[in-house]
Amino acid sequence: MKKLIIAVVVLLGILFIISRFTELQEVLLVLQKGNWLWLGAAFVVLFGWILVTAATFQTLFSLVGVNKSLLQVLRLFLAVNFINLVAPSAGMSGMVVFYSDAQKNGHSTARIMVGSALFLIFDYCGLLTIIFFGLIILAFYQVLWAFEIFAFILFFLFVTAMISVVYLASRSEERLSRLLLKITRFLNHATGILFKKKAISEDRVIRFAAEISEGVKAIQNLRHGWVRPASLTILNKLLLVSILGMMFLAFGTPVTAGQLIAGFSIAYLFVIISPTPAGIGIVEGLLTFALNSLAVPIEAAAVITLAFRGYTFWLPFLLGMISFRSLQS
DSSP: OHHHHHHHHHHHHHHHHHHTHHHHHHHHHHHHTSOHHHHHHHHHHHHHHHHHHHHHHHHHHHHTTOOOOHHHHHHHHHHHHHHHHHSOSTTHHHHHHHHHHHHHHTOOHHHHHHHHHHHHHHHHHHHHHHHHHHHHHHHHTTOOOHHHHHHHHHHHHHHHHHHHHHHHHHHOHHHHHHHHHHHHHHHHHHHHHHHSSOSSOHHHHHHHHHHHHHHHHTOOSHHHHTHHHHHHHHHHHHHHHHHHHHHHHHTTOOOOHHHHHHHHHHHHHHHHSOSSGGGTTTHHHHHHHHHHHTTOOHHHHHHHHHHHHIIIIIHHHHHHHHHHHHHHO
């Protein structure tokens, strides 16, 4: 059964590549025209970004009492990223990789869940900060649109909800269960009317609340331990912005710090708030549009966007496929 699941996941990855093969070809053609010195430097920075992301996971897992080597976490992170792209389910499909590894190594799945939730909170708070300044820059250029503000508000509410759940779990498992059950019953009532069936099992929600509370109670020294993951999160975002800047340099296009931050903000706002995995097919158009509205020529904006997505989407995707396969072998 396990081999069948692995085969299905790898097949989904191959089908994903085939379905996006034209876009992948365009990325490869674009990269061939760039300055290889800057493209090589961007690859080194991308590798640094992957290591920093893995180090953030490692730090937060240690806060909940799960100790892993950087290499172990690195392989898990890449595999989780791959799974979330080929089988998108609001990030929950990738949690299967963490659960499987936790069970194999005798770690608490509840602690792994909370460590992963803390990673998302730190990561999203870092993104919210940059996106906020990016929207201010867009407003300064008078190219801020209502749908961008609406997307930012949705993202902010989502992060607030995540923080609230973790905080409530730290205060009272019973209150968290009651709140989640109210939300579940509302959703089940709505889906019962629309689809004649319940969407979520109440027993599963109760178990989820218990696991979250157990994991939160395991957090060690969060009062002082937040400095390292917060610093790594800031470095994470600086590295991603640097990659975008190197794409401008690789294709000989002048750029200002304001254009970089605003363009990056739009790209990653819709990586999160998007109906497609990692904003595939949406971010490409919106980032090109945003850069062009910031006085970047449309041809240069399209080329830079494809190159940036080649580095930050396709390379981690392919590395993730390899990592997932190696973890299961």
